[in-house]
Amino acid sequence: MALYTYTGKLTDFTGTPFPGAQPRLWVEPDGSGFSGDGVLATKRIPVAVASNGNFSVQLEASATVRPEAIYLLKCEWLDGDTVLGWTDWARFRAPAGGGNIGELNQAPQPPWSIAYGFGPPPPGITGLYIDITGPTAVLYAPEGGRV
Numbered sequence: 001m002a003l004y005t006y007t008g009k010l011t012d013f014t015g016t017p018f019p020g021a022q023p024r025l026w027v028e029p030d031g032s033g034f035s036g037d038g039v040l041a042t043k044r045i046p047v048a049v050a051s052n053g054n055f056s057v058q059l060e061a062s063a064t065v066r067p068e069a070i071y072l073l074k075c076e077w078l079d080g081d082t083v084l085g086w087t088d089w090a091r092f093r094a095p096a097g098g099g100n101i102g103e104l105n106q107a108p109q110p111p112w113s114i115a116y117g118f119g120p121p122p123p124g125i126t127g128l129y130i131d132i133t134g135p136t137a138v139l140y141a142p143e144g145g146r147v
Contacts, residue, residue: 004098017053033065
């Protein structure tokens with residue numbers, strides 16, 4: 001089993017690391033799988049967070065797991081033993097060689113999905129997309145053209 005290092009920095013929207021609370025950060029695969037070494041179980045992989053918000057975790061590359069591993073980065077914000085809130089970030093693929101989680105390509109949306117945002121659909125949208133910029137929504141088909 002080859003493990004690669006994936007890094008990141010956990011802060012709030014002002015760039016401040018976990019103000020007023022301590023984070024409990026972990027990575028969780030979206031399902032069990034198989035690698036060249038055997039069976040991989042779905043369980044939390046704890047991630048230590050430094051006081052400046054930096055973190056790193058070692059994972060099996062997504063493409064070396066069957067079925068392909070998609071990972072979730074999750075966090076609970078704690079004040080002592082009290083959970084103040086939680087965050088469940090987008091799914092991501094872990095490429096061979098490691099990298100910064102914030103810069104990795106996120107897992108694609110399934111073709112049946114519906115997404116929305118401001119302006120035309122960004123690259124990689126595979127389902128129905130709704131542009132909610134103006135007073136009237138604009139629909140885009142899965143192929144990217146306006147409906």
